[in-house]
Amino acid sequence: MTTERERPVRIVALDLDGTLLKADQTIGERTQKALIDAMKSGVNIVIATGRPYVALPDAIKNIEGVEYAITANGGRIVKLHSGECIHSTPIKEETARKLLSWFRTLPYMIEVHTGGGAYIDCHSLDDPGRHGIKDGSIEYLRRSRKEVPDLYEFAFERVSEIENINFHFGDQEAKKKMWEELDKFDDLYVTSSFDRLLEISNVNASKGKAIYALADILGVDYSDTMACGDGLNDLAMLEAAGVAVAMGNGKPEVKEAADFITLDNEKDGVGIAIEKFALMKEIDI
Numbered sequence: 712m713t714t715e716r717e718r719p720v721r722i723v724a725l726d727l728d729g730t731l732l733k734a735d736q737t738i739g740e741r742t743q744k745a746l747i748d749a750m751k752s753g754v755n756i757v758i759a760t761g762r763p764y765v766a767l768p769d770a771i772k773n774i775e776g777v778e779y780a781i782t783a784n785g786g787r788i789v790k791l792h793s794g795e796c797i798h799s800t801p802i803k804e805e806t807a808r809k810l811l812s813w814f815r816t817l818p819y820m821i822e823v824h825t826g827g828g829a830y831i832d833c834h835s836l837d838d839p840g841r842h843g844i845k846d847g848s849i850e851y852l853r854r855s856r857k858e859v860p861d862l863y864e865f866a867f868e869r870v871s872e873i874e875n876i877n878f879h880f881g882d883q884e885a886k887k888k889m890w891e892e893l894d895k896f897d898d899l900y901v902t903s904s905f906d907r908l909l910e911i912s913n914v915n916a917s918k919g920k921a922i923y924a925l926a927d928i929l930g931v932d933y934s935d936t937m938a939c940g941d942g943l944n945d946l947a948m949l950e951a952a953g954v955a956v957a958m959g960n961g962k963p964e965v966k967e968a969a970d971f972i973t974l975d976n977e978k979d980g981v982g983i984a985i986e987k988f989a990l991m992k993e994i995d996i
Contacts, residue, residue: 716954720937720988722929723749724759724781724922724948727771728904729941730958731758731981736768742982749989750776755929757781759918761904761944763875764794764827766855783824784902784944785921786874786912794827798924800916801825803898804871810911811870814878815863819885820844822856823866824875829855832862843881843907874916878909902944910944918944919951937988939973939981941965956984 725731731738738746746756758771758780764787767780772791780791788798802810814821820842822831835842835858839849859865866873880886886909893901893911900914918938926933938945938952941961949955949968957969958980966972971987973980974996987994 716988716991718935719752719754719991720935720954721753721931722755722757722922722926722936723985723989724757724918724936724938724952725981726918726938726940726942726945727758727760727762727767729960729976730939730945731771731976732768733977736770738770739977739979739982741979742985745979745982745985745990746774747776749985752990754985754989755779755931757922757925758791759785759921759938759940759945759948761875761902761908761910763787763824763829763855764789765857766829766851767791779925781918781921781925782827783875784900784904784910784912784916785918785947786824786916787827788921788925789827796827797928798921799874800913800920801871802873802876802911802913802916806896806898807870807873807876808867810876811863811866814876819889820879821862822877822879823862823869823873824877825866825869825872828857829877830859830862830865831856833858833860835862841881842879844879874912876911878911879907880909881907900947902947904942904944917947917951919947919949922948922951937984939984941976954988956988 756777761784820835934953936952937954938948939956941958955970957966957972959975973984986992
C-alpha cells in the first residue's frame, strides 16, 4: 500500500506502552497537540491496548475528546471515561473450561481478565522474579490487578465471561512451547506484548477485529483507519488498518508489516504519524 492518501484517516487506533506513552508514562508535547488538532477536525482517537480497563492510567482516561478504548487485546471495547462496555468477545465457555483445568496443573502465574478487571491469585506475587516480573512492573501489577483467594474458583464462576488470560514466564523456552500448544486451538488468538507475557483470547478478539467492530459502530470505512504500534500484539491491528504505522522502537515483525515507520515513542512518533495521515501535513523524518 502507498502511504500517499487523498483524504485523512477517520479512526486512529493507538497502542499505549511503547507507542503513545513514553517510558515515564507521559505523552510528548508534539503528540498531545496532534491529538487535539486531529480530534478538532473530526478524527476518532481510540486507545488500543492489551491492558484491562482498570489498568488504564488516569492520564489516558482523562484525555478530553477520546471516547473509546479497545482493551484486553480486543476482547472488550469500552467508552473510555465511564468504562461502559459496548462490545465484548469472551473466550468460548467450553474452551475456557479446558484451559483453566489444564492451567491449574502448571507452575506458571496467570491472570484472568473479565468485566474490565484483571485478577490474580493472592500468592502470585510472592516470588515475582520466578515469573519474569522485574522490579518496575511489580508495583504496577499490585496496583492494577485484584488478588483473589483462589483464582481458578473465581474464574470458573465467570467462565463464560473471560475476555483474556495472561501467562507470565521467566523461561522463554517454556513460553515458546506453551505458545505452540495453544496454537493447536483453532478458536483462540495468542499473542505477546512483552517478552514475559503470553496473552490468550477469542480468535475473533484481536485488536484488528476490534478496529473493524468499532469502525462498523462509527460508520467508518475500514480503509479510513490507522493503527500505530510497536509489539507483536499490535500486528493484527496493523494488518487490519487502512494505514499501518510502526514505531521506530517496534519489533522487527511490526516494522515489516508497516506501511510507514515513524520515530520512536520518546520522540513523538505517534504525533508525527497523526500529522501525516490525519492532518495531511507534509512530514519529513
